[in-house]
Amino acid sequence: MAPHFVSYVKLISYMKRVLPKEGDVIMSDETTGADKSYSAPALEKGLDILESLAEKESAVSLRELAERLGKSKNEIFRMIHVLIARGYVQRDSDTDELTLSPKLFALGLRTPQSRTLLEIALPEMRTLAEAVNQAPHLVVLYRGRTVIIGSIPTNSDVTFNLHLGYGRVASEAASGRVIMAFQPEEKRALMLRDCQNHGAKPFDGVAINAILDGVRRQGHILGKSTDFLGITDICCPILNFDGDAVASIIVPHVDRVSDTDDLTQVLDAVKQTCERISQKL
Template sequence: MEQLHVEPSSRPGPYPAPALEKGLEIIELLAAAQKPLSTRAIAESLGRSKGEIFRMLFVLVERGYLNRDPATEELTLSNRLFELGMRTPRARQLVEVAAPAMEKLSAKTAQSAHLVVLNEGETVVIANAAGTGDISFTLRLGYRRPAVEATSGRVILAFQDDDMRQRSLNAGPSHGREEDAGLLRAMLDEIATRGFLLAESHDMPGVTDISAPILDRQGRAVASIVIPYLNRRGARTRHEEVLAELLATCRMISSELG
């Protein structure tokens, strides 16, 4: 089995906090592993005994920072740290500005809309608005997938500099890095030129993903909105009309965020 290691800080600092450092080592290890680990694997990777980390694991599970699989007893990171990050003023402002605009967008298009950000090389849905039609396709809050595989993720990556693109790809699951780098760069550049991405869903037959970025003052994407448009038999497709509404909504949100 491949062994993971987290290097402890070489400088203890003027105020050592062994318990805190132990907890941070565990969290950093699981973030790097990107797969469930047993208590034994965690202890071995950190160069500690199971007894040394048992209490810390218990507390982290109780506080909601780790999830424990009841069948295997293996541990993974929860969304707790991400949720805390979303409580920062900048993140709150994004949701507060985008949410009402997305509600209006969904009402106009009769399709659901999802606000998506990047975290550790993955897309995360942080807000959604259900469509007003009799049927709509809605992703749950917290839904994740590798950024390079998601329409919304590719749109965000398209509006980053090369260094940020590469860091996001390196942080994601390894299978997201297997795609030819040249082809991926060309695809992202094309999205940036167009200003949007309209493509068939990777997962759902009959769904067309329509996505556009929310940009900061430097033209970098801080988020994207994706509409999973349901194509129905006998109904006229309105992809271009929905795209126009989406682009207008994203421009308005970008402007309000400043």
């Protein structure tokens, strides 16, 4: 499974936190003396299935999913069929393996916080794309992974565009490093721990923090892509009122033999775009 939807399963996690669990007692607003106990085991089972699929980076069989959840295949069989029918899970017709559909990702983009960021950022990114003739991407972080939630294509004959939902382990990505660089010490440490939990290549904590400190001093990253040949990453943070990064904008600049672009000018354009978005946020 491509890691499209990991970022937006926080919606599911939130629902699990706020829904009462079996044995919880809820006071009725309309009664003063009677307690009621509510539980929703079927709903929790469905949320467990979605979260488990989101944590996997490849499709899984029904048997493997059941083992991960500590349940029998019969216990989750009907729930899987409902999730498929509602469009949250998709099944490969050849292998019967299961993955998440794009529906959760689409739901995540409809949350107020995501809408606000996108509503402010996309017009500015459109102006940026026209100015530098390259495709800017809006990136957020969730549980140690980067997730692209917005991008603007260009009319250039050659451009580099990553699809919405694409993500990498944050410690290995320029966009992720920029976001982590502009975090308080404790939050950065948690983010790096999440990176390790996602199976990132082992890294020295002192070394990676030194890299992030350098990014923070510079205020940006401008360098060869750590993932693709022929690409120069140009990335700056979008900051909140406290100076912490809530997102980043990265321009994967296509390096051409005949290219005469001054990348410092592209960097300045990205930086100014991020500053305007930060001010509006």
